[in-house]
Amino acid sequence: MHRQLLEHAKAVARFAPVRPAVKAGLRAALATFVPMAVGTALNLPGGLWLAVGGFNTSFVDKGGSYHARARAMGGTALAAAVAAVVGGLVSMHPALSIPLTLLWVTAWSFAGVYGAAANTTGNIAATTFVIAVALPVDGPRAALLSGATLLAGAAWAMVLSLVLWPIRPYRPARKAVAACFEAVADYAEALSRVCQGAREDAWQALIQEQHGRIRETLEVARTTLTATRQGRVERGRGERLLVLLEAADAMFMGLIALQEDLESLGPPVSGPVGDPRAAAAVALLDFANTARDLVRLTQQEGRSRRPQPAWDGRALSGAIMDLDARGLVTRLERARLRDVARLVTELRERADVALDTACRLPGPVAPGTLPPTRELAEEPSPSLWEPVRAHLTMESEVLRHALRVGLTTTAAVWISSIFRPNHSYWVTLTVLTVMQPYTGPTVLKALQRVLGTVVGGILAIAVASWLQDPRAMMGLLFCTAALCVSLIPLNYGLFTVFATLTFVLLAEIGSGDWTLAPVRIVNTLIGGALALAGTFFLWQRSEEERFPSQMAEALRADREFFDVLASAWQRGQAPESLALAEARRKLGLATINAETSFQRLLNEPRWSTEALEPLMTLLAFTRRFAAVCTLLASRRSVPSTPAVLEALARFGRAMDGTLEDLAEAVLHGSRPRPLPAFDALLGWNVPTPDAAGLALGTEAPLLQSQLERLARQASVLHGAATRRLEALVHTPPASQPSTTSET
Structure with missing residues (x-):
């Protein structure tokens, strides 16, 4: 006390x-x-x-x-x-x-x-x-x-x-979109520092500090831009600001994927050849500077000269090729490094589109000069009495x-x-x-x-x-x-x-x-x-009673995000960008709600804090699971052989059931079912040449590694849900290996 x-x-x-x-x-x-x-x-x-x-x-x-x-x-x-x-x-x-x-x-x-x-x-x-x-x-x-x-x-x-x-009608929207680029620049700078040898727990701290804050900033910009454009005939600035907002969102997703790839590389190593992470860190700092150029261009009125960034993924690609030529990286490490280079190149491409758009903010829109975007629809307004009826209950x-x-x-x-x-x-x-x-x-x-x-x-x-x-x-x-x-x-x-x-x-x-x-x-x-x-x-209801439902919603949003990927894999296609963006947005908002509920729980008068650790782990690894899904979503294709697709389908069905079971366990305070054997479902350890596991390992070692990482995140969530139940009933923890750390 x-x-x-x-x-x-x-x-x-x-x-x-x-x-x-x-x-x-x-x-x-x-x-x-x-x-x-x-x-x-x-x-x-x-x-x-x-x-x-x-x-x-x-x-x-x-x-x-x-x-x-x-x-x-x-x-x-x-x-x-x-x-x-x-x-x-x-x-x-x-x-x-x-x-x-x-x-x-x-x-x-x-x-x-x-x-x-x-x-x-x-x-x-x-x-x-x-x-x-x-x-x-x-x-x-x-x-x-x-x-x-x-x-x-x-x-x-x-x-x-x-x-x-x-009175500048678009000034609030400009400032809101510029704040998105400012938040993205901060994230890139922090990621640059962490990838150059920070403590292992710094990766998790980076997620906790940045992801929720950036999602909230994007939502504020979305709401402000929607309200600003409502009822206006003039479309030039509004459409370009919409392009910039989507660019900032895509950059955020790209940085999440890049963080997952960089973390999977392990700690920096010293040797006769420079570590590619140094090149990645420099590229991230250059990208942060470009994002701050976008802050300036988005906020100011009038046309501006377009900056010409001098950075791209070539230095990183060169470092990877040098390591590969010397035989200093394994096949999996080479795949991971190439994926890092791909993500850096995509960041540069998005930055170029954003710079072109920001420099022409005040001018009219010529047909075909803007990339396709999805319109920001205003949230449907319910009838006047519908919210009243919905809340006329003591719940x-x-x-x-x-x-x-x-x-x-x-x-x-x-x-x-x-x-x-x-x-x-x-x-x-x-x-x-x-x-x-x-x-x-x-x-x-x-x-x-x-x-x-x-x-x-x-x-x-x-x-x-x-x-x-x-x-x-x-x-x-x-x-x-x-x-x-x-x-x-x-x-x-x-x-x-x-x-x-x-x-x-x-x-x-x-x-x-x-x-x-x-x-x-x-x-x-x-x-x-x-x-x-x-x-x-007077009708006090502790946050301990409210938090499980918020946490369950976040886990179900994780499941829906993963389902978008799994459905695309079953069709042998890349996931639809619109469905992916909506699922990712829903997940971000659900996780913010759960984190807000947890903060209120911490502020309540409590006599004991023994049950808080499992809740903190659930929150942290809900975001970690989403980050790996974001990395998987950044893939442009998946192996299309029947054996691999069948293995991915089995994995997807098992993961879907696991996340729904975890959500139910957290909501009702029950014990989750044992985890499926994800390795066996994918057949990674099957020795026959025709097995799905061998095909998967041969055609996509990077995909195999990323799915293993996803399974480990699910294992951590499962362990946290189990420990929460044990804390609720005041029983000693079951004898099992710890799953609170993830490498």
């Missing part, structure tokens, strides 16, 4: 590896303080609602296409304005505040069924409502004025974000969270109505902000919120005792507001420090009461305690 407390402390202070959102911070500060300054100068009522409308509407702007941003900001502004009006009307009838808070907060928390953007809008509508309830108005006219004033502040924020900033995390938040917020309103603390809405705002759908993130956010509020409150006390000139204070608060939004991507605790400092001092300026910092701290402590109590006692 002490170790876990230490981990939570580290998580509270951990900074995300990103840059501060400086522009977003400045924009949020302008959106908040400009309408307040105008309202103060003109003696307009409702300065608070001007600030709330500007800040919240600016906060909801998460980037992306301008159409999507305008829709999100406008929808949030309308929802918040309605919440301000309804909350103001409810404040006139205290007896209604408790039941209507329960209905309103629960309903808007349930809006998460429509996705992340709707969830953000729902949170803002709920927080605006509880603020309005805590600030009684004189009559319906004043309530309507609150909503109108909030809309005015929101309109200013939208003008600031969408009009006063330069739904969204419904459980909505009820949990609604009841806890209502309890906060009830406590406030009895004890009537000063600025009681700080209690309810803390509840709404801290409570997350999952236990681990709720605990982390509660710690960050409470600690950040204490630090921010102490700073507010110090500032208020030193500076009480309202004009000087407003200048300082503009800076702190910009800081708090800028620091959100880095650490939520830092955001809370400066948000507390900003809004406590704003409240003190408005009320003339310079002692509100302790009130903020006490109210935050009360709200944090209520949020944790609601999380732990």
Whole structure:
């Protein structure tokens, strides 16, 4: 338990590896303080609602296409304005505040069924409502004025974000696609370092660090480009950006395959002839530089001169030929090295296509000048009521969270109505902000919120005792507001420090009461305690219960990816690129979901960590299995003799059944069936000249080696699933050789 407390402390202070959102911070500060300054100068009522409308509407702007941003900001502004009006009307009838808070907060928390953007809008509508309830108005006219004033502040924020900033419709898509090339360049550089003699575990670390991050970057670019192109007649830039996105995805797949080949070569050796891995490492660094050229070309406006990369696979091919001529490599090593050279050459070909496309981004598209691409279809939108019907069950995390938040917020309103603390809405705002759908993130956010509020409150006390000139204070608060939004991507605790400092001092300026910092701290402590109590006692569901289903989905996605390959082998053909890309994308997303679930599991309060090792192995080798499949998919052909095809068919059927059995075992906590004898299925050890194994070994030693590697990955997954069951039932491990390492 002490170790876990230490981990939570580290998580509270951990900074995300990103840059501060400086522009977003400045924009949020302008959106908040400009309408307040105008309202103060003109003696307009409702300065608070001007600030709330500007800040919240600016906060909801998460980037992306301008159409999507305008829709999100406008929808949030309308929802918040309605919440301000309804909350103001409810404040006139205290007896209604408790039941209507329960209905309103629960309903808007349930809006998460429509996705992340709707969830953000729902949170803002709920927080605006509880603020309005805590600030009684004189009559319906004043309530309507609150909503109108909030809309005015929101309109200013939208003008600031969408009009006063330069409007370039494709700029978000350009930046998103450029981020893909940046991520690919980082991967290539890291792979170059690892292949030159890093520790054996560095290969696995590279997969864990890079694969999920790049897949997420590709998905963001895909969504942004789809939204940008929606409803546009102009096709030049959109089509070229689509080509570039597919090129980045193909480069990512090529690097995965290249990593598998390089790892299979073993550690570097010294001898009279240079190691080809050095040539491969140089080629990877050159490729990374080319990818960074693509970052620049994709982001900038206007035509550019095309760079001429000086690298290709010839140096690597020459080193391989030299080794072969001296008889220093076996047949299998020669096949592996030639495959490395092939993959490097394909990377160069993809880079050439991408460079040609990026240099002509602004111009019109001439027929036949672009390679064929698959259109990025927008995800089909379900009917309005379909998500609601699907989540009207207590098995739904969204419904459980909505009820949990609604009841806890209502309890906060009830406590406030009895004890009537000063600025009681700080209690309810803390509840709404801290409570997350999952236990681990709720605990982390509660710690960050409470600690950040204490630090921010102490700073507010110090500032208020030193500076009480309202004009000087407003200048300082503009800076702190910009800081708090800028620091959100880095650490939520830092955001809370400066948000507390900003809004406590704003409240003190408005009320003339310079002692509100302790009130903020006490109210935050009360709200944090209520949020944790609601999380732990109202329909809590541990991540240990959710993770098996996510892990099973990832294993089934592995099976579907492999099935695309196996089906093509049975036809004696190369797999279809479209089916392969879709299966690979589905696998990447399923694995990201499983890894996210596992991270939430790590953040939950736990008394023991003994069952975590098998789960970590399952996650790691699900990606390893996919990496070998990616390498197999990069093959342009497979041996087509009947004996070999029959052996591949037997192997494919056995692997398909094994992965489905592993998924079922992980999902239900059962013992997986014994593994098939993959060697015997392929006949690798059959001595007769006509055997499938001999034919396979003669015609495709590299394919044989890669399939052996795939079978070893399945063996590791099988061992991890078995150890997980043994940890669940607290029985000593079965006597069997360890399968947690793979060479």
